[in-house]
Amino acid sequence: MSERIAVIGAGINGVFSAYYLSTSGYDVTLFDRGDIDSGTSGRFHGMLHSGARYATNDPISAKECITENRRISGIAGRFVEDTGGYFIAANEEEAQFGDDLYEACRRVGIDISELPLDDFVKNNPKLSRSRRVMMVPDKVIRSYEFVVTVAAAAHLAGTKIRTFSDVKRIEIDGDSVSGIEYERAGKMATEKFDMVINATGPFSGKILEQSGLDQTPVMPSAGVMVVLEGQVSRSIINRMREPSDADILLPYWNNSILGTSAVVVEDPDQFRPEMEDIQMMIDDMADLIPEVKNMKIRRYYYSVRPLVEEESEDSRTASRSFRIVSQEGLNDTLLSVVGGKFTTGRLVGEEIARRIIEHYGTGRNLKDPDIDGTIETFEERYSRDPVMARSMSRRGTIDEEYAGIAEAYAISAIIGGER
Known part of the structure; x- marks a missing residue:
């Protein structure tokens, strides 16, 4: 042609x-x-989403993610690490949200299972603050x-x-x-x-x-990722709550990537992360994993997402x-x-x-x-x-x-x- x-x-x-x-x-x-x-x-956190993160508030995106998760894993398995992902509650409020998460994942076809808490904490002492744990098919991909x-x-x-x-x-x-x-x-x-x-x-x-x-x-939304030296878990850790800042910790090579924030920006070329925002992310994740405060910050980076602009200007609720x-x-x-x-x-x-x-x-x-x-x-x-x-x-x-x-x-x- x-x-x-x-x-x-x-x-x-x-x-x-x-x-x-x-x-x-x-x-x-x-x-x-x-x-x-x-x-x-090339600037995201490295997760091949299962869609569970969006199951409760963005089911269309959740369905797209689980379908593509399986398809990409099938055609590009050499670049995909099947780590699995944990959704972990750090407090009672997050534990209660687990009921909504479980039902939402079931509705959109995402495999999700609850793990016995005592056994999980015994096998994962760094995650001893866990109050409830569920497993989903999140994976890591080398972008x-x-x-x-x-x-x-x-x-x-x-x-x-x-x-x-x-x-x-x-x-x-x-x-x-x-x-x-x-x-x-x-x-x-x-x-x-x-x-x-x-x-x-x-x-x-x-x-x-x-x-x-x-x-x-398009609504450009900047997200910061923090690269921490060492690993807490060989699986991806998600906070058991609606999508928010600092609720992902992902194993990548021999490091951990903490993500992410969400700030609407006017010019994608002009955004620069602030150290106080990075420290806030670490402090937030430390509510679940105290060890992150002692992990060396190797570097940090950011990406600007091209979110669909809706009536709401909240980058967290945008599809x-x-x-x-x-x-x-x-x-x-x-x-x-x-x-x-x-x-x-x-x-x-x-x-x-x-x-x-x-x-x-x-x-x-x-x-x-x-x-x-x-x-x-x-x-x-x-x-x-x-x-x-x-x-x-x-x-x-x-x-x-x-x-x-x-x-x-x-x-x-x-x-x-x-x-």
Whole structure:
């Protein structure tokens, strides 16, 4: 097919959109102002959600999460650690909320089971303050390796990937998109496209404003994560309460990630965490796990979520589901993704592809990427590339557990057009 499609944003939504569109026969180019997975997708806490966290107040998002949890685990198990997740009550109020949590999870199809408290505390002495415990199928996913591999699958299917290419504006001609203008290596360039997918997350409104268009209903919400040295548990710990600040502690490599806060911001590029907010998060989690106060803070980071703006401006009650918004007056040639989570990124890409296939009237069967096959094909094709060869040589060494990250860097450098 001759239709040219630009996808802006190489996070989880963008790479899956590019993959499904390329395998459907479209001419696709993927742009990002930084590296693959360098924005919101690469800055979350690492949880592949079971959906239990949203079961009581956002059942649509909860159903999407549990469905995608199972699907991603099936196609990308090498990047997923099946840690399981505990919901733990620190007080009587939270323990009572457990009844609502249990029933809500059952209603949306999430496996949840209550654990005998005495046995749990005996086996988890660091969690001796627990008042009630339930188990759900939360998991940990290695974001960068996964997203880069999906991008590699898109590349092998024909997607042209341009990292470190900052799209400045979307060009319009009458009632449709005509192309984009972007900066790469200090030089401005313009390319013609028939359709543009705006998958820039919290920046989706900003790129539209720069293009003289109405903004999307996006509510940028900043969340801070604190990386603590060591681990309390090999499973994910959730506070047994409605979603709020500092209610997740997640094992990642040999550390623990404490998350997260939620603050609505006007400009995603201008947010900076405050140390007092970080200390408040630690103090809050210490009500359940006193040990976190003694754990060394290795670093902290933040992401800005592209939440769907509703009547309420409360970022905690805003839906974690997603919308695909067609820009008014442009005949479905400019689609923007609003909302969603890392866990549902595959679903977003699939829905984008279905919308475009319907727009052009072309029939296609969408197939998930073969993750293992992609890695094998890529390694074979680029084995003589010195960067790829260097990363692959780390196998069989003392640092083999981290070799996947080195290989992801190499793949990104090769497919991003930087070499």
